[in-house]
Amino acid sequence: MLRVGLLGAGRIGQVHARTISQHPNSVLSAVSDAIEDSARTLAAAHRAEMRRSEDIIADPQIDAVLIATPTDTHSDLIETATAAGKAVLCEKPVDLDLARAMACQRVAAQNGQPVMIGFNRRFDPNFATLKASLQDGEIGAPELLAVTSFDPAPPPVSYIKVSGGLFRDMMIHDFDLSNYMMGALPETVSAVGTSVVDPEIAAAGDVDTAVVTMTYADGRIAVIKNSRRAVYGYDQRVEILGSGGLLQAQNVLEHTVVKSTADGVLSAKPTYFFLERYMAAYRAEWDAFVTAVTTGTQVPVTLEDGVAALAMAEAATRSARTGAPVRLEEILKPVAK
Template sequence: MLRIGLLGAGRIGNVHAQAISDHPESILAMVSDALTESAEKLAATYGAEARSSSEIIGDPGIDAVLIATPTDTHSDLIEAATLAGKAVLCEKPVDLSLDRALACQNAVAASGQPVMIGFNRRFDPGFGSLKTAVDVGEIGAPELLSITSFDPAPPPIEYVKVSGGLFRDMTIHDFDLANFIMGELPVSVSAVGTSTVDPAIAEAGDVDTAVVTMTYADGKIAVIKNSRRAVYGYDQRVEILGSGGLLQAQNVLENTVVKSTAAGVISAKPTYFFLERYMPAYRAEWDAFVAAIKTGSEVPVTLADGVAALAMAEAATRSVRSGAPVQLDEILKPVAK
């Protein structure tokens, strides 16, 4: 039984606490949060102890930690935990700074401890089935990937101000999903973005509506469409065209009832937000992490995967500002020195 320390008792921390506690081979032993009351409340729910992050990391009885704290703490906590001999699952992104993320990657490599980054969409059943179908050649050679990711409503403006921007906070999931499906990184990233949903987002220096186009060495193309507002629900779709056909992973709906009459055909809306849409993926993600730790195999989403997605977010940010495509190696090579 793995004894787990959870760092962060906010909304996503609560999601992970449930996944940890539901798993037959892990137990939530300790919880920390900058707000002591939040840690105590979550700990009491699952029969865990409320402790500080440093106490959890330093406790020899803790086998692994899950980091669900604000992004600007991720790299420091990853390094501290791996130095203490803990396995780590950390929420995305690795950091707001690509330089800091790469330094973290180097430090973790020296420690030898496994670090998995929480890109839960890789574990969504629909997206996973689409990936498998691509890999076994069901549609021939992939040619054009399209990812649609629309939130039902924008987050609070105070969150936007510290999020690192749309590309680091939201699109980063789609960057990783593209890498997962395509099995390689693009060579070029081009992005356009505007603020049409909330003027306060523009005032904060961010965008709320964006399209990113990525090109690959062999000519493949991937397109990501993002918006902070879709009044009908949480719109999450993937489509990939290949030389021999088309694959689509559609939305998860509130129910499966379809009414067909002379007036038309009506179905339910997509589920409203990520908690409903992706809870099965969070459970599958945790199961994969536990399996990797138990067997000593490589975690399925590595720290290098997290750094790659962050580099693509940086490229998209630069492209919006310059109005020109950005070569991904221009982002990675200076950082790697």
């Protein structure tokens, strides 16, 4: 039974609390949050203790911590938790600053504890099914990946201002998903980003609509489309063309009822947002973490994966600014020194 401390009691922390509690091999021991009331309420709901993060990390009775705090605390918490011998599951992104994330990666490697990054989409049953088909060679050699990822509505501009921008905050999921599907990092990243959804987003220095094209050493291509607004719901689709066919993961719909009237044939919308769409993914992600930690095997999404996605976001941000493609090694090398 894995004893878990949860750092962060916000929206995503609450999701994780439930997942931890419902898993047969883990128990939620303690919860911390900068807002103590939030931690207290969440802890109470799961018969856990409200504690401070440093106390949770220092407690030898705690086996693992789940970091669901604001992004700018991730690197520090990963370092201190692994130093204290904890296994760590940390929400994405590792950091907004690539150099800091890479430094954290080195420290964690020295500390020798497993660190998994919460790229939940890898654990979505549909994407996992697609990946399995791909690995089984059902469409031969993959050639062209296309990811469509639209949020139903933009976050508040106040959030956007501290988010690191669309590429680091939103598309980072799609970068990781591309790495997962392609099984390799791209060589080049070309981005265009514009603001057509909300002029306040442009005023905040960010884009709300973007397309990124990536090329791979073996000639494969991936393209990611992002928009901050799809009024019909959370549009999350992946398709891969291969030498032997096409694989598509289509949207998950709210229900299966279809209504035919004189106006046409009306089906359900995609599920509204990530909590609805990816709840099964969060459970599978946690199960994968518990299994890896308790069996001593490699976690399925590493800190290195987190750094790679962040580097791609960095490359895309730069490319969107200059217009020119950016080689991923240009991003990774100077920083890695």
